[in-house]
Amino acid sequence: xxxxxxxxxxxxxxxxxxxxxxxxxxxxxxxxxxxxxxxxxxxxxxxxxxxxxxxxxxxxxxxxxxxxxxxxxxxxxxxxxxxxxxxxxxxxxxxxxxxxxxxxxxxxxxxxxxxxxxxxxxxxxxxxxxxxxxxxxxxxxxxxxxxxxxxxxxxxxxxxxxxxxxxxxxxxxxxxxxxxxxxxxxxxxxxxxxxxxxxxxxxxxxxxxxxxxxxxxxxxxxxxxxxxxxxxxxxxxxxxxxxxxxxxxxxxxxxxxxxxxxxxxxxxxxxxxxxxxxxxxxxxxxxxxxxxxxxxxxxxxxxxxxxxxxxxxxxxxxxxxxxxxxxxxxxxxxxxxxxxxxxxxxxxxxxxxxxxxxxxxxxxxxxxxxxxxxxxxxxxxxxxxxxxxxxxxxxxxxxxxxxxxxxxxxxxxxxxxxxxxxxxxxxxxxxxxxxxxxxxxxxxxxxxxxxxxxxxxxxxxxxxxxxxxxxxxxxxxxxxxxxxxxxxxxxxxxxxxxxxxxxxxxxxxxxxxxxxxxxxxxxxxxxxxxxxxxxxxxxxxxxxxxxxxxxxxxxxxxxxxxxxxxxxxxxxxxxxxxxxxxxxxxxxxxxxxxxxxxxxxxxxxxxxxxxxx
Amino acid sequence: xxxxxxxxxxxxxxxxxxxxxxxxxxxxxxxxxxxxxxxxxxxxxxxxxxxxxxxxxxxxxxxxxxxxxxxxxxxxxxxxxxxxxxxxxxxxxxxxxxxxxxxxxxxxxxxxxxxxxxxxxxxxxxxxxxxxxxxxxxxxxxxxxxxxxxxxxxxxxxxxxxxxxxxxxxxxxxxxxxxxxxxxxxxxxxxxxxxxxxxxxxxxxxxxxxxxxxxxxxxxxxxxxxxxxxxxxxxxxxxxxxxxxxxxxxxxxxxxxxxxxxxxxxxxxxxxxxxxxxxxxxxxxxxxxxxxxxxxxx
Numbered sequence: 001x002x003x004x005x006x007x008x009x010x011x012x013x014x015x016x017x018x019x020x021x022x023x024x025x026x027x028x029x030x031x032x033x034x035x036x037x038x039x040x041x042x043x044x045x046x047x048x049x050x051x052x053x054x055x056x057x058x059x060x061x062x063x064x065x066x067x068x069x070x071x072x073x074x075x076x077x078x079x080x081x082x083x084x085x086x087x088x089x090x091x092x093x094x095x096x097x098x099x100x101x102x103x104x105x106x107x108x109x110x111x112x113x114x115x116x117x118x119x120x121x122x123x124x125x126x127x128x129x130x131x132x133x134x135x136x137x138x139x140x141x142x143x144x145x146x147x148x149x150x151x152x153x154x155x156x157x158x159x160x161x162x163x164x165x166x167x168x169x170x171x172x173x174x175x176x177x178x179x180x181x182x183x184x185x186x187x188x189x190x191x192x193x194x195x196x197x198x199x200x201x202x203x204x205x206x207x208x209x210x211x212x213x214x215x216x217x218x219x220x221x222x223x224x225x226x227x228x229x230x231x232x233x234x235x236x237x238x239x240x241x242x243x244x245x246x247x248x249x250x251x252x253x254x255x256x257x258x259x260x261x262x263x264x265x266x267x268x269x270x271x272x273x274x275x276x277x278x279x280x281x282x283x284x285x286x287x288x289x290x291x292x293x294x295x296x297x298x299x300x301x302x303x304x305x306x307x308x309x310x311x312x313x314x315x316x317x318x319x320x321x322x323x324x325x326x327x328x329x330x331x332x333x334x335x336x337x338x339x340x341x342x343x344x345x346x347x348x349x350x351x352x353x354x355x356x357x358x359x360x361x362x363x364x365x366x367x368x369x370x371x372x373x374x375x376x377x378x379x380x381x382x383x384x385x386x387x388x389x390x391x392x393x394x395x396x397x398x399x400x401x402x403x404x405x406x407x408x409x410x411x412x413x414x415x416x417x418x419x420x421x422x423x424x425x426x427x428x429x430x431x432x433x434x435x436x437x438x439x440x441x442x443x444x445x446x447x448x449x450x451x452x453x454x455x456x457x458x459x460x461x462x463x464x465x466x467x468x469x470x471x472x473x474x475x476x477x478x479x480x481x482x483x484x485x486x487x488x489x490x491x492x493x494x495x496x497x498x499x500x501x502x503x504x505x506x507x508x509x510x511x512x513x514x515x516x517x518x519x520x521x522x523x524x525x526x527x528x529x530x531x532x533x534x535x536x537x538x539x540x541x542x543x544x545x546x547x548x549x550x551x552x553x554x555x556x557x558x559x560x561x562x563x564x565x566x567x568x569x570x571x572x573x574x575x576x577x578x579x580x581x582x583x584x585x586x587x588x589x590x591x592x593x594x595x596x597x598x599x600x601x602x603x604x605x606x607x608x609x610x611x612x613x
Numbered sequence: 614x615x616x617x618x619x620x621x622x623x624x625x626x627x628x629x630x631x632x633x634x635x636x637x638x639x640x641x642x643x644x645x646x647x648x649x650x651x652x653x654x655x656x657x658x659x660x661x662x663x664x665x666x667x668x669x670x671x672x673x674x675x676x677x678x679x680x681x682x683x684x685x686x687x688x689x690x691x692x693x694x695x696x697x698x699x700x701x702x703x704x705x706x707x708x709x710x711x712x713x714x715x716x717x718x719x720x721x722x723x724x725x726x727x728x729x730x731x732x733x734x735x736x737x738x739x740x741x742x743x744x745x746x747x748x749x750x751x752x753x754x755x756x757x758x759x760x761x762x763x764x765x766x767x768x769x770x771x772x773x774x775x776x777x778x779x780x781x782x783x784x785x786x787x788x789x790x791x792x793x794x795x796x797x798x799x800x801x802x803x804x805x806x807x808x809x810x811x812x813x814x815x816x817x818x819x820x821x822x823x824x825x826x827x828x829x830x831x832x833x834x835x836x837x838x839x840x841x842x843x844x845x846x847x848x849x850x851x852x853x854x855x856x857x858x859x860x861x862x863x864x865x866x867x868x869x870x871x872x873x874x875x876x877x878x879x880x881x882x883x884x885x886x887x888x889x890x891x892x893x894x895x896x897x898x899x900x901x902x903x904x905x906x907x908x909x910x911x
Contacts, residue, residue, distance in 0.1 A: 029843040029854055035711035035719075035833060036805035037846040037853050039872060043864035044855060 004078035004589070012073045016066055023062050064605035071598035075591040089188075089589060090130045090146065092176045093118050095160065096194030096216070097135040098167035099496070099538075099561040103195070103217060103301035110216045111162040114193035117214060121191070122153045128592055132179060133157060136172035136194070137536065138165035138497025142179070163536035164304040165497030166558045169198035173572070177204070196567025196579070197560055204572045215579030217566035222247045223254060223272055223298055224305035224562030228493075228555060230292065230312050238312050240282040242294045246272035247563045254298035258282055261290040270296075289313055291540070291553065304538045305562045309553035310493045317341040318483050319356070323348055324363035329466035330379070333475035334361070340479070358483045364459055373450030373506070375482025380422065380459040387431030387446035387453045390423040394457070397422060397437035407481040408445050408454055409434050412474045417465035422458025431455075445481075449528065450506050452482045493553040496538050501529040504548050511545035624728040624767055629897060633729055636900075636910045637737040665693045701742065701756060701796025702734040703821070705788060706770070707828075708745040709779030710847045711805050715830030715892040722892045723801035723828045724770045729900045730799060731766045733910060735759060741766060742792070745773045746802065749783035753791065778848040785812030789819040801826040803833075804876055805848075817883055824886035824909060827876060831893040836865065 003009065034040070095101075095118060101111040118133065125131060131153055133143040144156040173190070180188045189210045195217040227243035246252055251273050258266040265282070272278060282292065289312040296306040320334055322344045334342050348368055349355075360367070361377040369384050376383065382390045402414040414435045424440035427433060434454070435443030442457040460466050465474075494500050504511060504525060513532055514520045516539025523530055525545075535541070535554045542551045556562065568579045669678060669689035679692040704727045712720035727743065734741045735757070742756035743766060754769045781802065788798075798821040800813070816823045844853045855861070873889060880887035888907055890899055904910050 029841045031845060032838065032842045033845045033847050035714040035803065035830060035847055037844050037849075037851050038805050038807070039833075039865060039868045040844055040855060041851075041853060042868045043861055044853070 001079050001081050001590075003074075004080055006077055008077040009073060011076070012070055015069055015073070019062065019065050019069065023059070060608055061605055064601055064608060068598045068601040068605065071594050071601060075594035075598065079590050079594065081590060089126070089128065090132075090180075091121065091125075092132045092134065092180055092188050092190045093121065094134045094136050094169075094172050094176060094190065094192045094194070095143075095157075096167050096169070096192070096198070097137040097160065097162045098197070099162070099164045099302065099304045099556050099558070100167070100195055100197040100564045101162045101216070102164075102304060103220075103222065103564040105218045105221065105301050105564070106216065109162075110195055111160075114214075114216050115157055115160060117193055117216075118157045119154055122150050122157065125150060125153075126592075130188075132176070132188070134172050134176055135160060136167050136169050136198070137163040138168055139533075140168060140172045140175050142175070146179070163497070164538035164554075164556050165536050166495075166556075166561050167194070167198040169194065170201050170204065173201065173204055173209075177209070192577075195564065196570050197563060197565075198570075199560065201570065201572045209572060209575065209577075211572070211577050213570060213577040213579050215566050215568060217564065219249065220247045220301065220563060220565035221249065222300045222302045222305070222562055222564045223252050223296060224302070224559075225294055225296060225308040225555070225557070226277075226305070226559050226562060227557050228292075228294055228308035228310045230310045232313065237283070240292045240294075240310060240312075242280040242282070242308065244270060244272065244278040244280060244296075245559065245562065246274060246276050247565060248272075248300070249274050252298065252300070254296055256280060257295040257297055259291075259293040259295070262293070265292075291551070293540075293553075301564050302562065305556045305558075307538065308555040308557060309540060310555075311553065318358045318479065319343075320359045320361070321345060321349070321352075321357045322361045322363065323365045323367075324361070325365070327363050327379075327460060329460055329471070330361060330363060330475070333466075333472050334479075336472060337476070337479055359479065371451060375452045375478075376454070377478055377482065378453060378455040380456060382425075382455065383453070385448075385451060386455055387444045387448075388425035388427040388441070388455050388457075390457065391426040391440065392424050394419070394422045394424050394437060394439055394442065396420065397424075397439055397442060397458075399435060399437050399442065401436045402443070403432065403434050406432060406434060406445060408474070408477045410473075410477060412470040412477065413468065414443070414465070414470070416470075417463055417468055419458045419463040419465070421462055422456075425455065425457045447529070450503075454478050454482060493555060494535065495558070496535055496554040496556050498535060500532045500535055500541075500552055500554070502532055502543055502550075502552070503529045504543075504545060508546045508548055511543055511548055514542045514544070516540055624725050624770065625732070629729070629900075630732060632897075633733050633900060634736050636733045636905075637739075666690045667693060700734070700737075700739040701794045702730070702739050703742045703744065703756075703788075703792065703796060703798045704730055705744045705746055705751065705785070705798060705800045705802075706773060707779050707781070707800070707802030707804075708747045708773050708775055709802075709805075710775050710777060711779075711803055712828070713775035714847065715832060717892055718775075719803055719828045719830050719892055720773070720775050722890070722896070723826070724773065725896055726801055726826060726828075726890075726899070727799070728767055728770055729896075730910075731770075732760075732763050735763050735766070740796075743769060744788050746779050746781065746784040746788075746800075747776055748778065749780050749787065751784050751788040751791070753788070756794075779806065780808070781806040782808035782811035782815070786815040789815045789821070792819070795820045795822075797822045797824070799824045799826055801828055803828055803830075809876070810879055813879070813883070813885060817885070822886075823884075824888065825876065825880050827873065827887065827889040829873075829889065829891045831891045834869065834891060836862065838862075 095114050097111065101114065103110050106113050122131060128148060130146040130148050132146045133153065133156060135141045135143055143160060144153050147153060176190050187210050189212065191212045191214060193214050193216055196215060223246045225242060226245045230238050230240045232238050251271060253271040256268040256270050257264060268280065291309050291311050293307065293309045298306060318340045320340050320342045322331060322334060322342060324330065325346055331344065334340055347365065352368060353372065356372065357374060359375040361379065362381050363379045364381055366381050367383040371383060371385050378386055382388060397419055399415050399417060403409045422442055425442065425444055427441055427444045430448050431444040431446035433441040434445050435441060445454045465471055508525055510522055510524055511530060512520050512522045516537050521534060538554055538556050540551055540553050569576050666679065667690065669691050673691055677691045679690050682690045706723050706727050708720065712718065712723065731741045738758065740756040740758045743754040744751040754766065757766060781804065798816050800823065804827055813823060813825065838857045841856045844855050877887045886909060888904065888909065
């Protein structure tokens, strides 16, 4: 045992001295006249003669008071005992609940072992100790706030389950640090129960962290589908790419099963050496579209990455109406896609309301006031239901930036384009700026109530943009994005842990989403598309509602998670935290017990005084 | 009697006096008296109770010759009869300061016992002498005889006030030296004097039949004391600092038992009657019950 504040022990000298001094001073005794002191004299003489420690016994109260004082001062000196185990007065436990924690290289699984260690830590907690439990998956979740209720903590930890997502450890650490900062006293100890498979941790106050990293896991024996995607070829066919990778230390052989709408389409024997990557391609997938699912028939540590699904768009002609006085650039660019069925008109056709077009391009011609659901490209014009109104005139505007993360702006270099004149756009709040000039936006995109818009504030004929390399890419992007909502009835796919935007038709009030395990969630539709966030499980989600019968797939598709080789070290802002076993030595304070003991001694002293011991 | 009742009502009630009139003190030995009384004397006299024979000498009364013996032995023997005389009863009351403790005080308790025993003795035509033991001497009241003397005795008892230290050894020796006629001596005291044995020995050496009436305060038997005390001896002014503890109280009980046991043992060894009483003992029960059972009165 040692003391955190040993100098406090010196307090015993003056305070103990004061107590002794009080005893040395003459005790004020009550005078009592008795008939004779003869018998009392003899009795006192007997006691003194019979008890060799009588003098000590006489001062029992003094010794008890000194003992109580010593115990109190020892409590003030904060005695500590080095103990084995993850114990501290305040502790923040971060459980990695990502997909890699489902690995079964340790029994019953990494997450199961992490829960066991966390429960063991709860069991070791002292009466005044506090614990906060956080899970770190794609989203960070506070499982239990700071509490000393062991039963509540045990129940909360026991009920945890891992997700098929990546691990956002940085967010968990930021949350732990901010919650710990709200506590008074010394900084709590943060214990990370993880296999270390998470991204780099930067912009964190690593220097002041009191952190224990408990490595969970032994080795990696895993093969995974690290990616699955589909692509439409220029000939109209679709190809499916499947990325495979081995994270095993030995050569693994297995079968790759490819299903199209749950019908086995292909079976391939695969052999991967340790660390080998491989891409498989399934070409010439035509037909009615649907879901392509790839499955690895293999027994490895992690099952969540052995399946992946992707949806094929329905191969059909895109009905496109180009309303223009004449624009050869637009016409040629739209005709590049063989699936496009282009109709040209110089004004809005009379039967515009009756015919349904997948895409309508208004080139410097004002669209009608009411537009049916669909995709619209507005060039140097504006629609009442569109994302922006035409604003001030722009003379030789200089483009200062564009949104390349937007599907429409991807791979398109607007900055190189020169524009003679145009109109700045006054965008509505649901619109996204695609092209930003010095005086305001010149290009916006947005979707609302089943309509998707891309709007440009300048005439293509007043700029050299149609001559740029990016123009046909821009038109192709517009076709893909504007028509996608119409053509993606079959479904969509995304990564687990991300938000899925579900397109639903207007007038649908509620939808029900059934996850791969059969659990159903009913969502109220307040706006479209509906954002669905509970995508923690890999697999196929079914969406049902009035006029809605679609599905989407969530794939793990993460090399970081599929690589289940546990890390021994992770760094936070340059400070390295080395993995420890669960037998971490910690300082355990015992001042509370000493103060209780001092109280007990004082109670005994009171009893001794009154019972004339 | 009426006057007697009025003056003694503090000590004894008239009812109680009537109850004890028929009692008499028991003397185990025979003592020569001064006047004729109701006690058997060591002297031979004119009672009807045969005592002994002796040879006839010239001048003896022929009426006392036992002619039946002469007829058988042809020798003249005189038939002697027991003389009945009065008994000297001395009641000594310890009037030291220590006797003033208790409620009622030990002294009052002792005075009541003395009054009752005096009245019993006077009722039996015994001669009652009193003494108050103070300091090293005994203030005595000359022996009185007859019931009417009770008034003076009670008044004298009432006048006794506790004062100073009594040295039992010396005061009892003083009494024994000043008293010529032997008889029954009743010493009522708390005996808080380490030399009490010498005093009792002085009485025994003068052939007194001694009764030790040990009077204690109930608070001396079970002291209601607590805390840190400065004890002051009421007689000697001796001061002792004492912290009352359970152990000390147990030791005190032990010492009190040893002290009382020692006194009783001494009394038994030398033929002294020992009677212990406390100020809380019911007075009438003591006289009518306890002392009868102990053989002091009958």
